[in-house]
Amino acid sequence: xxxQYQRLDHxxxxxxxxxxxxxxxxxxxxxxxxxxFGLGAVTNLNDGYxxxxxxxxxxxxxxxxxxxxxxxxMVVYIANKGKYHPLVRPALxxxxxxxSLGAFSAFVDMGRYWQAYNMFLPWQMNxxxxxxxxxxxxTAYTIILVLEFAPAFLDRFKAPRLKELLDRWxxxxxxxxxxxxxxxxxxxxxxxxxxxxxxxxxxxxxSLQPLFALITAIAMGFSIVIFEASLVTAGYRRPSxxxxxxxLGKIIVYxxxxxxxxxxxxxxxxxxxxxxxxxDLRGNMFLIETLLFLTPLVILLSPKRRSSGAQLMIAAVSLxxxxxxxxxxxxxxxxxxxxxxxxxxxxxxxxxSIGFIAIELAGxxxxxxxxxxxxxxxxA
Amino acid sequence: MKRRDFLKAAGTGxxxxxxAGTASARDNLPVSEEAVGMLYDATLCIGCxxxxxxxxxxxxxxxxxxxxxxxxxxxxxxxxxxxxxxxAYNGATxxxxxxxxxxxxxxxxxQCMHCVDAGCVSVCPxxxxxxxxxxxxxxxxxxxCIGCRYCVMACPYNVPKYExxxxxxxxQKCQLCNQKGVERIDQGQITGCTEVCPTGANIFGTRxxxxxxxxxxxxxxxxxTYRYQLSSIDSPHTYETQVKxxxxxxxxxxxxxxxxQVLVLAGTPITNLGLPELPERSYAANSETVxxxxxxxxxxxxxILAGLIYLARRNTKGGDHDE
Ligand code: SF4
Ligand code: SF4
Ligand code: SF4
Numbered sequence: 001x002x003x004q005y006q007r008l009d010h011x012x013x014x015x016x017x018x019x020x021x022x023x024x025x026x027x028x029x030x031x032x033x034x035x036x037f038g039l040g041a042v043t044n045l046n047d048g049y050x051x052x053x054x055x056x057x058x059x060x061x062x063x064x065x066x067x068x069x070x071x072x073x074m075v076v077y078i079a080n081k082g083k084y085h086p087l088v089r090p091a092l093x094x095x096x097x098x099x100s101l102g103a104f105s106a107f108v109d110m111g112r113y114w115q116a117y118n119m120f121l122p123w124q125m126n127x128x129x130x131x132x133x134x135x136x137x138x139t140a141y142t143i144i145l146v147l148e149f150a151p152a153f154l155d156r157f158k159a160p161r162l163k164e165l166l167d168r169w170x171x172x173x174x175x176x177x178x179x180x181x182x183x184x185x186x187x188x189x190x191x192x193x194x195x196x197x198x199x200x201x202x203x204x205x206x207s208l209q210p211l212f213a214l215i216t217a218i219a220m221g222f223s224i225v226i227f228e229a230s231l232v233t234a235g236y237r238r239p240s241x242x243x244x245x246x247x248l249g250k251i252i253v254y255x256x257x258x259x260x261x262x263x264x265x266x267x268x269x270x271x272x273x274x275x276x277x278x279x280d281l282r283g284n285m286f287l288i289e290t291l292l293f294l295t296p297l298v299i300l301l302s303p304k305r306r307s308s309g310a311q312l313m314i315a316a317v318s319l320x321x322x323x324x325x326x327x328x329x330x331x332x333x334x335x336x337x338x339x340x341x342x343x344x345x346x347x348x349x350x351x352x353s354i355g356f357i358a359i360e361l362a363g364x365x366x367x368x369x370x371x372x373x374x375x376x377x378x379x380a
Numbered sequence: 381m382k383r384r385d386f387l388k389a390a391g392t393g394x395x396x397x398x399x400a401g402t403a404s405a406r407d408n409l410p411v412s413e414e415a416v417g418m419l420y421d422a423t424l425c426i427g428c429x430x431x432x433x434x435x436x437x438x439x440x441x442x443x444x445x446x447x448x449x450x451x452x453x454x455x456x457x458x459x460x461x462x463x464x465x466x467x468a469y470n471g472a473t474x475x476x477x478x479x480x481x482x483x484x485x486x487x488x489x490x491q492c493m494h495c496v497d498a499g500c501v502s503v504c505p506x507x508x509x510x511x512x513x514x515x516x517x518x519x520x521x522x523x524x525c526i527g528c529r530y531c532v533m534a535c536p537y538n539v540p541k542y543e544x545x546x547x548x549x550x551x552q553k554c555q556l557c558n559q560k561g562v563e564r565i566d567q568g569q570i571t572g573c574t575e576v577c578p579t580g581a582n583i584f585g586t587r588x589x590x591x592x593x594x595x596x597x598x599x600x601x602x603x604x605t606y607r608y609q610l611s612s613i614d615s616p617h618t619y620e621t622q623v624k625x626x627x628x629x630x631x632x633x634x635x636x637x638x639x640x641q642v643l644v645l646a647g648t649p650i651t652n653l654g655l656p657e658l659p660e661r662s663y664a665a666n667s668e669t670v671x672x673x674x675x676x677x678x679x680x681x682x683x684i685l686a687g688l689i690y691l692a693r694r695n696t697k698g699g700d701h702d703e
Contacts, residue, residue, distance in 0.1 A: 035547070036547060037547055038543075038544060038545055038546045038547040038548075038549055039542075039544045039549070040544030040545040040546075040549075041545075043544070045544055046544070047457070047458070047459060047460075047532070047538065047541050047542075048538060050529035050532035050533055050542065051529065051533065076695075077691070077692045077695050077696060078688060078691045078692060078695070080691070080694075080695040082695075106528075109528075110526050110527045110528055111525075111526075111527020111528070111529060111542050111543075111549050111550070111551070112522070112525050112526050112527035112548070112549075112550065113526070113527065114548075115506075115523070115524070115525065115526050115527075116526050118506040118508075118524055118526055119505055119506055119526060121506075124506045124507055124524055125505070125506070125507070126502075126504055126505055126506065126507045127675075128502050128503075128664075128667075128668045128671065128672075129502070129503050129504060129505040129530070130503065130667065130671055131503060131504075131505040131528055131530045132505035132506075133671070133675065135505055170692075170696055171689055171692040171693035171696055172689055172692075174688075174689075174692035174696070175685055175688035175689035175691075175692050176685065178688050178692075179681060179684055179685045179688055183674075183675075183681060186674070187671075187674075190667065190670055190671060190674075191530075193663065193666050193667040193670055194499055194502060194503045194530075194533070194534040194663050194664060194666075194667040195533050195534055195663070196499075196536055196637075196658070196659075196663035196666075197536065197656060197657075197658070198533070198536070206666050206670070207670055209670070210670060210674065337538055338538065338656065339457060339538055339654070
């Protein structure tokens, strides 16, 4: 297994890397300000909009973007499609970054973060709370991701004992690595149910919410795998992996067909589809979102287009945007608390979110050069 | 290819999920026999805001001042420093008081409604929001709270407020004057805002008695004389006066969102008074039903996990991967 991967032989400190570090520095300053002066000092959060970009982008969309490792684990270890194995490690690395940063942002956004441990005390747990489920699952899955990614580390630093132990329990880790994200990704959708009328009916489906969140999360997982693999191929002039990626494109088609049937079926049954054409902000956002979901479906339906690296990339990007917008719409644009509250993220909120992306990119760039993560060229 | 195994495992999972679901769908929570609450009758409220002042005093909260203006409390909305508020609404349009034209206006008192099936209690991950099983008072424990503000999201009335301008902020909301260090209800007293209300627009009592009183008032016509209680439903102090307006035939809080322990009567449509239109089924019941359908007793996840582990084991057997 170990000789499928190799380190990338490039310098770590490059000009883009330095620029990313600059952004990370700004983020650090904003974090200091947040912890010294409180959430209000750096965010535009208010009594009507308790959750802003930090929760919606960094946690809800961010973990949606981090589903690559999960998607590949399903394909490789559960559906036994071994040919995708070379893509596993890079996807796991990106997932690890996405999840640990998601968990960290949740912590930064927590008003009373020093009491966060209460979530892990059995006598404090409220099992009716979707938030509890998300919190415990994300924590557990982040640990699982560390274990799933550990072989890359152990390969580099030759620790046969540990490797053996890990190998013995790998099937349990893999099982949990598929179940946990499925649970909390669907729960991210369920979180909206309790908010009732404060979420616009276009995004408020009482019983299908978890299913929408789950399907779009899996579709985003496959898209991010296509996206990352294509970027690495182009960026480091490595052989193309299109022959592998087109298979993932086919899975996405099934997911999207399922999604459209359920989503529009639900809107029709509830008689809310008309709102999409109201010409207002929410209706228009719904149409844009739908268009972004439709584009990959149209592209990927044709086997010919599916085999083109460029077309695959367009489909993947469109689907990632669709998934992100679906979440942003449901949690922010469709949010109407009443009482005249408005929210638009502050510059500092946005800078912190950008800084987190910079951490992911810089970390990814550094680690693929430090540990054997990318697929070996001769094999690919 | 072990496609059949995969389908088998998935099928088992789905089966378990469905059987777990039927067992745990839940209805609205019932109201406790001894639930206490308040009845706010907007036709009696003169907007003196004595309740707002008393509430601030009890909760030791500062007035909200506007720079450059005369220095008195200028609070217009509920906030972390204002747990109850009197607002004026145009009864015809529900619009702001500043835009009154025809003189049909009404005051409205807002504070935590102490929902029978409270959203904030249902969603709080760490049981910081609690509903007393006897009195039904929804209290908040800042020592348990992690500040996630899910309760703010889930409250249909936008009641819980977080102190954004503090490094160690906390959630604030009306706890029916029964919080630690105050405990007016436990000591047999009534809430501060009802105690000081000069017109009896806001009275304290058990929900049962308040509901009965509200139903009696709905029988009245404008101009009838009626003996109104002051401060609390069982108070010896009453006063007789003429009914000021025809009551809307609607007791807000009797059924809304599973019912509330604060009930509201008004002479104009109550949904024009800053209160939302809500279905009778509580959002908490919806949310918990979906959640328990998926995770009831963790049976479904355990079943699926077993299937996943089985497949992962088969597919990784022999250490290395077969290709
Ligand atoms: S009004 Fe809001 S804060 Fe008060 S009990 Fe109901 S849900 Fe909780
Ligand atoms: S902010 Fe506090 S009280 Fe509200 S849901 Fe979160 S932990 Fe519970
Ligand atoms: S019951 Fe007490 S805390 Fe609640 S609004 Fe009245 S005075 Fe304020």
